[in-house]
Amino acid sequence: MLFNTLDFALFFALVLGLYHVLPFRAQNVLLLIASYFFYGMWDWRFAGLLLLSTTIDYGLARGIDSSEDPRRRRLFLMASLVVNLGILGFFKYFDFFVHSATVGLARLGLEVPEVTLRVVLPVGVSFYTFQELSYTVDVYRRDLRAVRSLLDFALYVSFFPQLVAGPIERATRLLPQVQSPRTTTWEGVSSGAWLILWGLFKKVVVADNVGHLVDAVYDPGARPTGLEVVLGTYAFAVQIYCDFSGYSDVARGTARCLGFELMSNFDLPYFSTNLRDIWNRWHISLTTWLRDYLYIPLGGNRGGKWKQYRNLVLTMTTCGLWHGAAWTYVAFGFAHGVLLSVQHAFRATTERLMPKAGLAWLGWKAAAFLFTFHVWCMLLVLFRAETFSQAWSMWTALFTDFTAGVSASWWRPLLLPVVPLVLIQGWQAWNGRDQEVFLRAPLLVRTAVYAVLLASLVLLGEDHGKPFVYFQF
Numbered sequence: 001m002l003f004n005t006l007d008f009a010l011f012f013a014l015v016l017g018l019y020h021v022l023p024f025r026a027q028n029v030l031l032l033i034a035s036y037f038f039y040g041m042w043d044w045r046f047a048g049l050l051l052l053s054t055t056i057d058y059g060l061a062r063g064i065d066s067s068e069d070p071r072r073r074r075l076f077l078m079a080s081l082v083v084n085l086g087i088l089g090f091f092k093y094f095d096f097f098v099h100s101a102t103v104g105l106a107r108l109g110l111e112v113p114e115v116t117l118r119v120v121l122p123v124g125v126s127f128y129t130f131q132e133l134s135y136t137v138d139v140y141r142r143d144l145r146a147v148r149s150l151l152d153f154a155l156y157v158s159f160f161p162q163l164v165a166g167p168i169e170r171a172t173r174l175l176p177q178v179q180s181p182r183t184t185t186w187e188g189v190s191s192g193a194w195l196i197l198w199g200l201f202k203k204v205v206v207a208d209n210v211g212h213l214v215d216a217v218y219d220p221g222a223r224p225t226g227l228e229v230v231l232g233t234y235a236f237a238v239q240i241y242c243d244f245s246g247y248s249d250v251a252r253g254t255a256r257c258l259g260f261e262l263m264s265n266f267d268l269p270y271f272s273t274n275l276r277d278i279w280n281r282w283h284i285s286l287t288t289w290l291r292d293y294l295y296i297p298l299g300g301n302r303g304g305k306w307k308q309y310r311n312l313v314l315t316m317t318t319c320g321l322w323h324g325a326a327w328t329y330v331a332f333g334f335a336h337g338v339l340l341s342v343q344h345a346f347r348a349t350t351e352r353l354m355p356k357a358g359l360a361w362l363g364w365k366a367a368a369f370l371f372t373f374h375v376w377c378m379l380l381v382l383f384r385a386e387t388f389s390q391a392w393s394m395w396t397a398l399f400t401d402f403t404a405g406v407s408a409s410w411w412r413p414l415l416l417p418v419v420p421l422v423l424i425q426g427w428q429a430w431n432g433r434d435q436e437v438f439l440r441a442p443l444l445v446r447t448a449v450y451a452v453l454l455a456s457l458v459l460l461g462e463d464h465g466k467p468f469v470y471f472q473f
Helices: 006-019 024-040 044-066 070-107 125-140 150-158 171-179 186-218 226-257 275-281 284-298 305-323 327-345 347-353 358-384 388-400 413-431 443-460
Strands: none
Touching: 006 024, 024 044, 024 150, 044 070, 044 125, 044 150, 070 125, 125 150, 125 171, 125 284, 150 171, 186 226, 186 443, 226 358, 226 388, 275 284, 275 327, 275 358, 284 305, 305 327, 327 347, 327 358, 327 388, 358 388
């Protein structure tokens, strides 16, 4: 069930109506049933896997929490790691690694039969396994006590607004909200409704429309010119941001209407002036998870600069692999790890050379912004391309084919009226740190904005909901 469909609108309206007339514990039961129904709409077998994973981690965390024997506690933790990473590895990476091993052996002259299981990837498995892992690790670290109620823990894992594409919530943040009565206010519901509307607008109107250009340029059979690669890659930068941040906005909005507060997963990443800043603002729940549960345990910035660079590269390579079972994703993460290491190595020099104020400072910031964004886009070619050869042909066309022919079949003139809304919201969010500026506008302005957004959803939206980009991860 997709957020951008009538089915979800009817589902959420029913859940919301029942939710606000039930007492606290009955609300949790309702949300748990609704979450499994929501997830099972893709494939009922996925719900069985989710339940199995939830039950195992519930029991293992209870074992960790109740034991004082360090060896026994480590044994329970290792069991949780094996179960969660085993589920993720089997469903997401088994066929990928078997195929890669077969190809590698063939190049060495060893022909072996390829055994693939054609495993169907459960939606959201990368998200909820990381969420469960953070819980058992936090219990092991004594950062929180294990949950006694299986119902509460199951709702924490399966909470439908953020189940299939995050944000990856920590138990220390979301579990207290599950375990305590929620208070819903008119301000919270209206704010949540605005986030839902704005998120759907970014997804349905912006991301899905520019996605037509992206698909045309990155089609495996396409032979785009350099200019088409530039426009297609700019479009993909817009598409992936609006698609995923739009999902996160809808997730936060639906949760807020129910009295929950989810973390903000994006903080205007394209306003960054270096790659480190981008990753601090992009998919924040994943990057902070990797920092706290991989980078720091590896040693972080302790042990000297070369170990820090190693840890950066390993963490970012893992980030790339998390995104998909393909070597292009691995290379994307590895490249970011290397560039982050280079940035760190020269950070002191860069800060010393940077002007402190005035026009020179503004010029420096503008140059840093443009350079960072284009490095990001160059690596997005690798992220979007299906193969290394396709990515190489894209990069080659950028510098060798300057033909000006560009197909404009994707463009819709009706997009023009919504451009000012995007610019105003983006500027206010960056300059005033207010991502809900329209919600506090005068009634007449607010009504006009809502009318334009709703009209654009009807006039520019697809006839049926297009899947969100991050559902494949």
